[in-house]
Amino acid sequence: MRSLKVLILEPNPFQLMALHQMLNAVGIYDVLAAHSLSAARRSLGRRGMVDIAICDPQLKGGDGLALLTHLTEHVEAQALILIGDVAASVLQDVTAMTSRSPVRLLGHLRKPISAVLMRDLLDNYQLGQSGKVPMPRSAVDV
Structure with a gap:
């Protein structure tokens, strides 16, 4: 797997560590781990654009949706992976948001x-990046 830069926004320290280790296990070592929106934005400011951002859009305080909005408006990620129990209406909103942006919703x-x-x-x-298989623009709910 080509080296990817991934941002994780997850306020729960245990879940953040588990996601980080999961990425390391598949050979992704350039991981920006953030527990809050402000920490995620600081990391992006220091380290620049990421390939993939992973977060729950329904985080308490609106941090998840605010990060997704920021990433799509400023194109600071190439793709998104949503995690958690996401309401259908929020999933629709995020899908619509990414349809107007070059940022892709992977699932x-x-x-x-x-x-x-x-x-x-x-x-x-x-x-999708290698051109072998077209990457879908819509969310994959797995």
């Missing part, structure tokens, strides 16, 4: 996150 993974399903989304992204 939605429910918690607890399956390493196999995460790997499938990452592989799909890699194949």
Whole structure:
């Protein structure tokens, strides 16, 4: 797998560590881990654009949706993976937001996150980047 830069926004330290380790296990070591919107924005400011951002759009305080809005408006990520129990209306909003942006929505993974399903989304992204398989513009609910 080509080296990817991934941003994770997850306020729960245990879940943040688990996602980070899951990415490391599949060979992704350039991981920006943030527990808040402000920490995520600081990391992006220091390290620049990421390939993939992973977050729950329904985080308490609106941090998740605010990050997704920021990423799509400023194109600071190439793709998004949503995690958690996302309401259908929020999923529709995020899908609409990404349809107006070059940022792609790779899919939605429910918690607890399956390493196999995460790997499938990452592989799909890699194949889309290599031109072998067109990457879908709509969300994959797995």
